Amino acid sequence: MPEAASPRHALITGGGTGIGAAIATALAAEGCRVTLLGRREGPLRAVAEGLPDAGFVTGDVTCPESIDTAFCAARAARGPIDILVANAGAAESGRFAAQGRAVWRRMMAVNLDAVHDCAQAALPDLLASPAGRLVVVASTAGLKGYGFSVAYSAAKHGAIGLVRSLAMELAGTKVTVNAVCPGFTDTDIVAEAVATISGKTGRSAQAARAELARFNPQGRLIDPLEVARAVAWLACTDSRSITGQSIIVAGGEIM
Template sequence: MRFQGQHAAVTGGGTGIGAAVARALAKEGAKLTLIGRRREPLEQLAVDLPEALVAPADVTVRSEIDNAFASARAAHGPITILVNNAGAAHSAPFARVTAESWRRAMAVNLDALLHCCQAALPDLLAASAGRIVTIASTAGLKGYAYTAPYVAAKHGAVGLTRALAAEFAKTSLTVNAVCPGFTDTDIVADSITTIAATTGRGRDDARAALTKFNPQGRLIDPVEVANAVVWLCQKESRSITGQTVAVAGGEI
């Protein structure tokens, strides 16, 4: 029970990678606060996680984050682990990207990190081993066609990770990012649907088009991403900060 007595807040915690991270941290004894826009998937997950608090909030709205974190502290005490997992990806040719779609991508994939990290910062700095882990993407390490806003936002997420790690290096807080490749989640399922609709390919062909980015020839399992998060959150990982851990089957 490596996280006994720890309080972990996980955004986008109801499905996919967020749900896998929540389960992994709870298995190791952490108390959980699950944050997301939709209450129903959060509540469905919480059924299997003892003492998990459901705190619906839009991560792009600072007042909602402040309220959710206040509820979290009231239930479980100071936050010692923050996992920034909420995100969204949409594809379009760059020439068709509108200012509104650009702004939406930045709001959920980058602005939300500002809101959550600032809201949790006093708790994290006071903790004996505060941890911030942001679920970025291989899109934060390289470029992909037709996803310019997402790629730009995830590069920003990686940059913020490195900046915070440098700023707080002399404290007990570490700040890292996990960068999954194409992972078997709803986001990838939506991408497969989009590819199939816009290219006329079947879903199997569309799935194969994404799978081929992984040299191992498969989609990443969310549990694999969760395992990397657990490793970074351990007290023994105190010397690992400002890093981007790619969970991508060798994709570069």
């Protein structure tokens, strides 16, 4: 009998909450060894303790030195990285005319620079893997414009450009590079957006959620597990012909 392949190691940034936690659950269900990376130990530990063969490392993806330290700790605990899910992100909204450079830099740092730095840190492992996978959790905002989110949308457009270009560069290897682009998803980021809308407009939270859900032709917010299942599909070994793509999870929203 041939020796069974060892479990693949998946590292997920922003893995303690929302979409990241759902992705961790989905990949663990596929038999992956999972490492969660984030800034807050509490949420990371809570997710990791509920999964088989999972652990966590703390770090700040906007700091290259912190990324290097965290990735080294992840390798020491669970071996080389076969799957990198660049999920960590943040969103700030507001009128462009009123936003200074600080907002622009914060959005670029976490939504674009961190994708670049994490991809570079993981690349040697991904190239050495029999089926290296890089999946970036982007957004429909990376494929179309939304008012009052210029910096966020620009960063997500950049992340998708990185995915497309890197996929072409690595097409002759066993590494695939793809993006998943959720619409408005029922996460803490949307909860913060609802609070902002309510605070600025006086509308109820229910009305604010409905305002975001209306972008989805199905009239609802996306469930994080729906995004996670798309990531798990892209990460599987059978998806070797899927690269350079932006998979939209948005209920039919036209880009």
